[in-house]
Amino acid sequence: MNLFFQRARKIEGNIDKYLDNITKAILTFDQGIKEFFNGNIDLFEEKYKEASKLESDSDELRRDIKYTLYRDLLIPDARGDVLGLLETLDDVIDIIEEVLREFSIEKPATLGDYKEDFLSLSEKSVKSAQELVSASRAFFRDITNVHDFITQVHYWEHEADKVEERIKRNAFGPDGREKLSEKVQVRYFAERISLLADTAEDVAERLDVYTIKRSI
């Protein structure tokens, strides 16, 4: 039994590390987008590299957690749900890395006119993802609070949707960009940043079901 609790401590530590990595990746994304719109491309590239590193570290941690859960026959009733949660949380970090990569490749100059809206969109998407991490932490330690965090994920996703729509309407409206290619680029990046909030919401919905299943 002592061995069990040693293993439990190790896996709890790994789950915490995994969630910490996601939090760091979200903050890196937030900083990266700000640096990009402030024209600090070198600092932006640094943040992109940091996000890539966090993404690969998280993959390794997730594999380790999965292996340990199955090898040590832990939480047989909730194992599938925990692994499902960790895998879908991985989508969040993947989106972060992917969006920053696309900014790094395209370096879209057309977005400058909508700087404030893009920063607002990023802020709201980041908040949605942060609430998701809080909900996930609560799932492991304080299940009664999961629902409150999930409500906030939904709220910020909805706010992000509103800003995304505003950017698109402005870009395609009479005062918007002239070239269709530029309009499309503005729309594309608005959708990509908003995808972070959408993914957080998808994971939150699954987490809601896992929480109902776990309530004794």
Added chain:
Amino acid sequence: MGVTLLFLTSGLFLGWSLGSNDAANVWGTAVGTRMVKFKQAALICSIFIILGAVVSGAGASHTLGKLGAIGALAGAFTVAFSAALSVYLMTRLALPVSTTQAIVGAIVGWNLFSGTGINGAALAKVMGTWVFSPVLTAFFAFVLYFLVVFILKHVKVHLIRLDGYTRLLLLLAGAFGSYSLGANNIGNVMGVFIKSAASAFPTFNLGSFFTFGGVQQLFLLGGLAIAVGVYTYSKRVMMTVGADIFKLSPVTAFIVVLSSSIVLFLFASQGLKNFLVGHNLPSFPLVPVSSSQSIVGGVIGIGLAKGGHNLNLRILGKISLGWIATPLIGAVVAFVSLFIVQNVFGQVVY
């Protein structure tokens, strides 16, 4: 001695039936939710059933003895055999049946066949517990559910560690439940033989403080038979109890097992009864109760605590039907068997 052992085989068969069925009541939820491995459950279950039977088995057996004091060894053999056959038939149908009801039915069959009067008071006492024990288990499970919810809300244990604590608690509750089962139900297995067979065993004295008498040896044999039943046949029933009746989480499984174990212990422990009586508290009669009924009561208690939405009433109904059918089958099989043993094999059965 050889003849005694030959006649005891039906009691051992009944013990085997009890092990294959009733162990599932204690361990089914733990094994069914895969929190405890079957091998681990079977080992702990066997050890504690034997301990419970030998150390605390006398009280409840005594009550059963009042119901039918079978003095003829062949009669005791036939009664135990009839009960075992009834349980076996129900087990083949994968129904968690009650050995208590089978043996009581068989004893009533013997009463009817032999023309000895049925001890109405003893029968009423036993049958009263058939109703009272599941209600009491439901009550314990209901209260414990809210207590555990309250504790978990305030302690905030990590999911992984909670899993470890739950496994540990399931093992402890299982050991306690097995002890209580052995203490409470050994009377069902060996109770009918006490009058006719216990005197055939020698008494061993270990110094002046420990005596290993005939009744205890009889209970040890019965306990071993139960252990064989646990190892050879109980896994399938454990899966039925654990997976089909009610979707139990490991924590609720612990609550159900603990509630049921407390009830079985209350109806078996002479020491507890003496303690309660000594402190002017209400005590419980020492009566073999049905662990099947008790566990279903616990499941209902949890279901009610959760709002009563998840109960599978169809399966509960099916089990209740078994409760009525088992004593009836027990009585009929005993009556017919006694007739055959007396008239075909020329044995004295009463």
